[in-house]
Amino acid sequence: MHSGEPQDGDLHFEVGQLTRVEGEGSLDLRVAADGTVAAQLRIFEAPRYFERLVVGRTPDEVIDIVARICGICPVAYQMSAVHAFEHLFEVEIDPAVRLLRRLLYCGEWIESHALHIFLLHAPDFLGYPSALEMAHDHLELVSRGLSMKKLGNRIVAIVGARAIHPLSVRVGGFSRAPRAQELDELRSPLETAIIDAEATVKWAASLDTPPSDREPRLVSLRHPREYPMNDGRIVSSDGIDLSPDDWGSAFHEVQVPWSHALQASAADGVPYLLGPTARVALAADQLHPRAAAALKATRISPEALRRNVFHSIVTRAVELLHALAEAADIVATYAPPARPAAAWKPKAGVAAWATEAPRGLLFHRYTLDAKGIVRGAQIVPPTSQNQAAIEHDLALFAPAVLHLPHDEATRRMEQLIRSYDPCISCATHFLQLKIEHDR
Amino acid sequence: MATARLPRVGVVKLASCDGCQLTLLDLEDELVAIGQRFDLVEFPEATSRRSMGPFDVLLVEGSVSTPEQAEQIVDLRAQTKLLVTIGACATAGGIQALRNWSNEPEWRASVYPRPEEIESLATSTPVAEHVTVDAELRGCPIDPHQLLELLTALRVGRRPQLPDEAVCAECKRLGRICVLVASGTACLGPVTQVGCGALCPAYLRGCYACFGPRDAANTTSLATWLGGERSGVEVDRLFAGFTGYAPAFREASRRAVEVMQPAARRRRTKSKAT
Numbered sequence: 001m002h003s004g005e006p007q008d009g010d011l012h013f014e015v016g017q018l019t020r021v022e023g024e025g026s027l028d029l030r031v032a033a034d035g036t037v038a039a040q041l042r043i044f045e046a047p048r049y050f051e052r053l054v055v056g057r058t059p060d061e062v063i064d065i066v067a068r069i070c071g072i073c074p075v076a077y078q079m080s081a082v083h084a085f086e087h088l089f090e091v092e093i094d095p096a097v098r099l100l101r102r103l104l105y106c107g108e109w110i111e112s113h114a115l116h117i118f119l120l121h122a123p124d125f126l127g128y129p130s131a132l133e134m135a136h137d138h139l140e141l142v143s144r145g146l147s148m149k150k151l152g153n154r155i156v157a158i159v160g161a162r163a164i165h166p167l168s169v170r171v172g173g174f175s176r177a178p179r180a181q182e183l184d185e186l187r188s189p190l191e192t193a194i195i196d197a198e199a200t201v202k203w204a205a206s207l208d209t210p211p212s213d214r215e216p217r218l219v220s221l222r223h224p225r226e227y228p229m230n231d232g233r234i235v236s237s238d239g240i241d242l243s244p245d246d247w248g249s250a251f252h253e254v255q256v257p258w259s260h261a262l263q264a265s266a267a268d269g270v271p272y273l274l275g276p277t278a279r280v281a282l283a284a285d286q287l288h289p290r291a292a293a294a295l296k297a298t299r300i301s302p303e304a305l306r307r308n309v310f311h312s313i314v315t316r317a318v319e320l321l322h323a324l325a326e327a328a329d330i331v332a333t334y335a336p337p338a339r340p341a342a343a344w345k346p347k348a349g350v351a352a353w354a355t356e357a358p359r360g361l362l363f364h365r366y367t368l369d370a371k372g373i374v375r376g377a378q379i380v381p382p383t384s385q386n387q388a389a390i391e392h393d394l395a396l397f398a399p400a401v402l403h404l405p406h407d408e409a410t411r412r413m414e415q416l417i418r419s420y421d422p423c424i425s426c427a428t429h430f431l432q433l434k435i436e437h438d439r
Numbered sequence: 440m441a442t443a444r445l446p447r448v449g450v451v452k453l454a455s456c457d458g459c460q461l462t463l464l465d466l467e468d469e470l471v472a473i474g475q476r477f478d479l480v481e482f483p484e485a486t487s488r489r490s491m492g493p494f495d496v497l498l499v500e501g502s503v504s505t506p507e508q509a510e511q512i513v514d515l516r517a518q519t520k521l522l523v524t525i526g527a528c529a530t531a532g533g534i535q536a537l538r539n540w541s542n543e544p545e546w547r548a549s550v551y552p553r554p555e556e557i558e559s560l561a562t563s564t565p566v567a568e569h570v571t572v573d574a575e576l577r578g579c580p581i582d583p584h585q586l587l588e589l590l591t592a593l594r595v596g597r598r599p600q601l602p603d604e605a606v607c608a609e610c611k612r613l614g615r616i617c618v619l620v621a622s623g624t625a626c627l628g629p630v631t632q633v634g635c636g637a638l639c640p641a642y643l644r645g646c647y648a649c650f651g652p653r654d655a656a657n658t659t660s661l662a663t664w665l666g667g668e669r670s671g672v673e674v675d676r677l678f679a680g681f682t683g684y685a686p687a688f689r690e691a692s693r694r695a696v697e698v699m700q701p702a703a704r705r706r707r708t709k710s711k712a713t
Binding site: 020044056057065115123132135142147153161162164168175262 | 452453454455456457458459460461462464465467468470471474479482483484485486487488489501504505508533534535537538541546547549550551552553556557558559563579580635638639641642643644647649676680681
């Protein structure tokens with residue numbers, strides 16, 4: 001797929017920075033004389049060296065620091081880190097704390113998915129440069145999206161004190177757990193939002209989707225009793241099934257010359273896809289009944305959902321509904337834990353864990369000394385894992401649009417890239433589209 | 440809508456997490472109205488419209504950490520009437536400024552197998568070290584109410600009303616129990632600028648200085664006091680955080696490492712401030 005340096009006879013076609021994604025990157029497309037297309041997702045977001053920043057820090061400090069990898073999904077970073085430490089320290093977590101963490105993560109999924117569906121991705125389908133222009137003609141749609149996004153942020157803020165970089169997550173639990181009454185304000189907005197999300201699934205399924213066909217290898221967490229989020233084994237559509245402790249036996253990171261983000265890759269080199277489409281496919285049986293019903297009503301087959309990359313807006317909407325419905329269930333039964341945090345003792349060793357960020361599996365691995373101070377870290381964000389799949393799918397999709405006028409071809413390819421909801425701030429960050437093809 | 444031209448606003452980022460510009464999109468109730476009162480000509484995270492300027496107002500997120508960014512910020516400044524830095528990265532260098540104390544090539548090599556392919560400066564520095572800044576919003580992340588106040592002030596042409604007292608003052612007014620006094624929790628509230636709403640003490644933990652040092656913060660006194668119960672390394676870690684490169688916190692870190700660490704065994708011994 002990556003054929004190295006440009007060859008004579010290739011045509012170069014350059015487009016500006018990719019927009020409506022988080023962070024900074026570009027895309028290089030090269031069409032060789034024989035018609036084969038090579039795609040390189042270039043990520044030149046400035047490196048911030050997080051894996052080095054956490055060295056010498058305590059577990060609770062690390063939880064604060066890794067949140068800053070991403071302003072859109074800080075909870076994901078906090079969740080992978082806190083569970084990794086608790087796994088090593090063998091801390092027993094109160095079931096109420098466990099539920100509260102799921103609620104916090106639901107809040108982030110709601111906020112992040114609503115942001116992506118309505119503000120970043122919908123303008124592609126409806127033909128606007130941004131949601132602000134789209135609001136001139138589709139005010140109700142934009143308002144519906146913003147109200148769900150606001151509710152997701154509110155959930156994170158109640159549990160975590162603020163919507164961006166929440167601060168209550170601590171090893172063992174939370175610095176403070178909300179009283180039951182504090183969650184009451186969420187009940188009525190959640191009921192409204194669930195109805196809005198059902199309408200969103202229906203709307204997303206009705207969108208005109210460009211043709212696309214690929215057979216992705218899917219990877220997500222799998223838990224025996226719940227939709228994948230904070231806990232589970234790593235599974236794939238082709239039989240991988242391992243504990244996050246063993247992540248390194250099936251996956252590794254490689255540095256590619258065109259990117260500031262290390263690309264994660266499966267041991268066999270076959271690209272894999274993470275995120276809503278992977279989770280909906282691998283855990284369809286665990287969707288909340290309301291999300292499952294809404295998905296079924298779309299009459300889109302599981303095969304089409306998986307094979308057409310543009311249907312990711314549907315799977316994201318299904319998960320938006322799932323997260324709202326699950327949040328409503330948790331709020332309805334919540335009783336605060338007896339103690340917000342369990343006591344813990346540091347221990348030397350390796351702390352590894354994976355959780356499901358809105359964009360997919362987020363793997364963390366830390367080595368700690370006997371005092372519990374971090375001595376080494378590896379953080380593998382979902383976008384750096386999806387990078388190879390994005391490049392693969394772009395190379396597959398490009399021939400269908402390269403004959404179009406430059407602006408239109410660019411728009412279509414940006415739409416495809418946005419389908420993965422790439423978070424380049426996470427992977428490092430920035431997208432610019434460059435196409436090279438044979439004349 | 441008046442026929443007068445709308446202010447041309449840009450939102451750009453340097454090295455950062457995107458959280459501060461996301462705060463603009465998190466003004467869900469006001470976002471559509473903001474879009475009607477400002478012409479958002481450049482905001483790559485939210486719109487495919489692009490502009491190279493000129494800008495009436497430019498919100499800059501992130502620190503300067505690559506050679507390209509150092510050039511970019513000079514170009515942007517030349518295109519901009521009012522340049523506003525938003526967030527701890529842009530105003531203080533951010534958490535990534537921790538590398539300013541270190542050997543950057545060694546850090547780069549510890550993260551990347553082929554460090555020579557990575558473009559990066561040895562330091563991560565606030566925007567004001569490179570160009571003139573007209574206003575700043577502190578915070579990691581910035582506070583949505585302060586952002587709204589700034590936008591409102593810009594729109595009507597007045598100075599934004601931003602508080603500059605300590606977190607402590609707000610915490611007391613809100614009637615919260617002092618975590619420092621009541622439970623001995625390390626809290627940077629006495630030296631940190633208010634803006635978040637004193638959230639950490641409300642959630643029963645110590646302030647970790649997202650908004651940076653308040654004006655005339657007596658960090659030496661607090662560092663000495665905290666050092667009574669903690670080693671210099673621990674005190675250093677408290678100050679060397681998200682705004683750790685701000686001068687007052689830098690000085691507290693230096694003291695913790697150079698002055699307190701050798702005396703760490705003499706706990707509770709009051710050291711004379713320089």
